[in-house]
Amino acid sequence: MLNVLDETVNPVEPFLRSDRMPHIWCPGCGIGTTVNSFARALIESKIDLESLALVSGIGCTGRVAGYVKLDSFHTTHGRAIPFATGLKLANPKLNVVVYSGDGDLSAIGGNHLIHAARRNIDLKVICVNNLIYAMTGGQTAPTTPGHATTSTNPYGTFEPAFNLPHLVDAAGAVYVARWTTFHVRQLARSISEAFAKKGFSFIEVISPCPTLYQRRNKMGDGLDTMKYYKEKSKVKNGAPTGEVGLTLNGEIAVGKFVDRDRPDYQTMMRAQYVEALGDRYVDVPDPEESDMECVCG
Amino acid sequence: MKADPHGVLTGTHFMDGDHACCEGALAAGARFAAGYPITPSTEVVERFAARVPTVGGTFIQMEDELAASIALQGGVWGGAKAFTVTSGPGFSLMMEHIGYAAMTETPCVFVDVQRGGPSTGLPTLPAQADMMQARWGSHGDYEIIALCPNSPQECFDLTIRAFNLAEEFRVPVMFMMDEVVGHMTEKVVIPPADQIEVTPRKHTHKSIEDYLPYATNGDLVPEMAHAGEGYKFHVTGLTHDERGYPNMTPQTQDKLVRRLQNKIRVAADRICLFEEDRLEDADVVVVSYGITSRVAQRAIDAGRARGLRVGKLRLITAWPFPDKKIVELAARVKAFVVPELNLGQMVREVERAAAGKAKTLAVTHAGGGVHNPDEILNAIVEASRC
Amino acid sequence: MAKGRVSVVVERCKACGFCVEFCPTHVLALSSAFNSKGYHPPHVVHPEKCSGCDLCGMYCPDFAIYGTKVPSEKSPEKAGGEK
Numbered sequence: 001m002l003n004v005l006d007e008t009v010n011p012v013e014p015f016l017r018s019d020r021m022p023h024i025w026c027p028g029c030g031i032g033t034t035v036n037s038f039a040r041a042l043i044e045s046k047i048d049l050e051s052l053a054l055v056s057g058i059g060c061t062g063r064v065a066g067y068v069k070l071d072s073f074h075t076t077h078g079r080a081i082p083f084a085t086g087l088k089l090a091n092p093k094l095n096v097v098v099y100s101g102d103g104d105l106s107a108i109g110g111n112h113l114i115h116a117a118r119r120n121i122d123l124k125v126i127c128v129n130n131l132i133y134a135m136t137g138g139q140t141a142p143t144t145p146g147h148a149t150t151s152t153n154p155y156g157t158f159e160p161a162f163n164l165p166h167l168v169d170a171a172g173a174v175y176v177a178r179w180t181t182f183h184v185r186q187l188a189r190s191i192s193e194a195f196a197k198k199g200f201s202f203i204e205v206i207s208p209c210p211t212l213y214q215r216r217n218k219m220g221d222g223l224d225t226m227k228y229y230k231e232k233s234k235v236k237n238g239a240p241t242g243e244v245g246l247t248l249n250g251e252i253a254v255g256k257f258v259d260r261d262r263p264d265y266q267t268m269m270r271a272q273y274v275e276a277l278g279d280r281y282v283d284v285p286d287p288e289e290s291d292m293e294c295v296c297g
Numbered sequence: 298m299k300a301d302p303h304g305v306l307t308g309t310h311f312m313d314g315d316h317a318c319c320e321g322a323l324a325a326g327a328r329f330a331a332g333y334p335i336t337p338s339t340e341v342v343e344r345f346a347a348r349v350p351t352v353g354g355t356f357i358q359m360e361d362e363l364a365a366s367i368a369l370q371g372g373v374w375g376g377a378k379a380f381t382v383t384s385g386p387g388f389s390l391m392m393e394h395i396g397y398a399a400m401t402e403t404p405c406v407f408v409d410v411q412r413g414g415p416s417t418g419l420p421t422l423p424a425q426a427d428m429m430q431a432r433w434g435s436h437g438d439y440e441i442i443a444l445c446p447n448s449p450q451e452c453f454d455l456t457i458r459a460f461n462l463a464e465e466f467r468v469p470v471m472f473m474m475d476e477v478v479g480h481m482t483e484k485v486v487i488p489p490a491d492q493i494e495v496t497p498r499k500h501t502h503k504s505i506e507d508y509l510p511y512a513t514n515g516d517l518v519p520e521m522a523h524a525g526e527g528y529k530f531h532v533t534g535l536t537h538d539e540r541g542y543p544n545m546t547p548q549t550q551d552k553l554v555r556r557l558q559n560k561i562r563v564a565a566d567r568i569c570l571f572e573e574d575r576l577e578d579a580d581v582v583v584v585s586y587g588i589t590s591r592v593a594q595r596a597i598d599a600g601r602a603r604g605l606r607v608g609k610l611r612l613i614t615a616w617p618f619p620d621k622k623i624v625e626l627a628a629r630v631k632a633f634v635v636p637e638l639n640l641g642q643m644v645r646e647v648e649r650a651a652a653g654k655a656k657t658l659a660v661t662h663a664g665g666g667v668h669n670p671d672e673i674l675n676a677i678v679e680a681s682r683c
Numbered sequence: 684m685a686k687g688r689v690s691v692v693v694e695r696c697k698a699c700g701f702c703v704e705f706c707p708t709h710v711l712a713l714s715s716a717f718n719s720k721g722y723h724p725p726h727v728v729h730p731e732k733c734s735g736c737d738l739c740g741m742y743c744p745d746f747a748i749y750g751t752k753v754p755s756e757k758s759p760e761k762a763g764g765e766k
Contacts, residue, residue, distance in 0.1 A: 285354065
């Protein structure tokens with residue numbers, strides 16, 4: 001199948017829809033790199049792949065759903081999180097990952113991001129942040145640092161950018177981390193840690209978009225950006241999220257910022273119902289045991 | 298298969314349409330609803346919120362209709378029968394996700410308790426002005442099914458039918474109530490569960506290796522799987538092939554979109570439900586639906602009392618539109634009278650199908666109340682003179 | 684005897700250079716060969732230095748390269764990825 005002359009297998013290959021390779025991401029784009037870390041985390045955490053569902057939105061990162069060999073849902077722009085919420089509530093046994101981009105999750109999807117964090121829905125959100133709307137040609141995103149050049153701010157952006165860890169921390173997320181695509185092992189470890197937690201986990205991964213963000217801002221190609229991440233990143237585990245905002249050329253604070261425990265949505269829901277209804281409360285049915293199975297011809 | 302008794306509130310009740318709709322959903326097997334409050338629909342989910350924890354299921358009030366309209370689809374793919382409930386402004390917000398449900402063939406029900414519009418309009422007063430939106434509101438080519446109850450009893454019965462059609466055709470079904478039907482209180486008889494037929498999910502029996510999420514074997518509706526069963530399938534709103542993989546070519550587009558259309562159109566005769574009264578000798582046919590059909594009944598009876606040969610065609614299924622029936626009638630009647638709580642929506646369909654073979658008189662009403670039966674009677678009289 | 688071996692999926696490579704840069708023992712360089720898309724895939728220039736750490740594989744955005752540990756003489760099982 002592939003032109004590998006030996007019998008070894010790429011560790012990430014079992015997680016890919018090999019029949020859809022090569023993917024559409026540009027040379028030097030970091031999204032594929034994040035998928036490697038994701039695959040390693042799945043291996044490390046021994047996650048049962050049959051009860052894992054991956055939901056994405058629209059955009060370059062949104063295409064991850066189509067490339068992973070999992071139950072995967074490529075939904076509408078900004079709405080991966082509410083779709084994922086529905087999946088998780090209907091089948092609490094699922095491990096639900098939301099894998100989407102900064103524009104999708106924090107602009108059009110911003111409302112859903114903060115409410116899911118507030119509710120502490122048990123979702124693992126991987127937000128690949130390339131600081132731009134890449135798929136549509138390089139428009140300003142809520143995360144684009146000030147004074148960057150984009151196609152909708154051809155004279156330079158002037159809006160303050162979101163500090164995503166701060167936003168989701170304030171909204172109530174129980175696990176908040178940021179890495180870059182340079183930090184492949186740390187990212188895999190964070191994803192594993194998120195899998196071990198119940199509640200709303202948010203992992204931001206700063207990633208190159210060499211074709212648009214880096215090119216328009218004369219920051220070189222993907223490799224230049226990876227070296228830049230290596231140089232500018234500073235690990236600041238436990239840093240107050242208010243202090244980890246990004247700027248055009250400044251330090252990139254990375255690390256695990258928030259790791260706390262509070263009951264997730266379903267735990268709280270159940271507790272409330274049991275308190276109010278006692279024996280009358282009936283648990284959410286297990287979809288595998290329901291008679292949804294049909295006798296279709 | 299028979300309804301699950303846990304969701305069936307067997308008995309004789311005095312309840313309004315909103316409440317009856319909720320009971321219909323539970324009887325149909327709905328165990329997931331995501332909603333957002335909007336008058337005059339809110340009671341449907343308020344009741345569901347109260348009922349479902351003792352039946353076994355989930356209600357979540359989402360942060361907006363955009364979230365509600367897709368959370369319910371996540372619920373479907375997670376294994377539940379699911380629905381949401383809204384009115385005009387929320388219905389508008391849900392349009393993208395109605396298109397997503399149509400494109401991904403997610404079986405689900407969207408209840409629209411219509412109120413005066415456009416925009417915020419008349420939140421507490423009736424209209425029937427979302428009928429075209431129900432059919433055409435989302436972008437692109439797709440078909441949906443729309444049902445119009447005209448009583449709380451029908452809000453119960455037809456909600457079950459809505460869920461059944463959704464499952465059979467893997468399509469979003471629009472349940473087009475109006476504020477009067479939603480808020481009127483009448484007798485609702487809920488039979489025992491073993492007298493209620495519910496259509497189960499069209500779940501695949503294929504092995505994991507053989508299953509293709511969007512392959513059909515001649516019946517135009519693919520078999521479904523749920524997340525968590527090991528099928529590792531992909532669902533996307535992009536134009537896709539039988540594997541569910543994005544395949545953005547004109548050929549794939551043609552094949553997919555025509556199948557989405559045909560799966561409904563080919564079965565239109567089976568899907569279309571309407572009520573007929575005294576059509577055999579009619580010169581004039583009153584075509585109506587929802588609350589307006591109750592008012593129209595008064596006008597039809599009055600017309601007959603005067604010796605006018607007027608009959609009734611009540612649309613229970615508004616979409617697909619019963620073209621065949623109109624064509625058949627147009628060949629032998631003088632005119633159609635179409636009263637609606639809007640400035641002319643379904644009347645256009647009647648006109649189109651009649652193709653000039655019979656006249657069509659619209660009896661419009663901008664909404665906010667119901668017609669006076671005399672308005673409809675006058676139109677019947679005028680139509681009789683054609 | 685190298686502890687690891689690199690495998691390259693030539694047709695997937697887009698010559699981004701990550702693997703070359705981030706291999707800790709500088710095993711790789713971009714070759715002068717072309718794949719069918721016109722990219723220069725990496726090739727192994729210092730095979731003896733490969734530890735099989737698979738950092739190349741973790742960095743590769745195109746799933747076009749990976750490193751595996753070579754089994755020692757005592758255990759003749761094939762080296763390979765998980766699953």
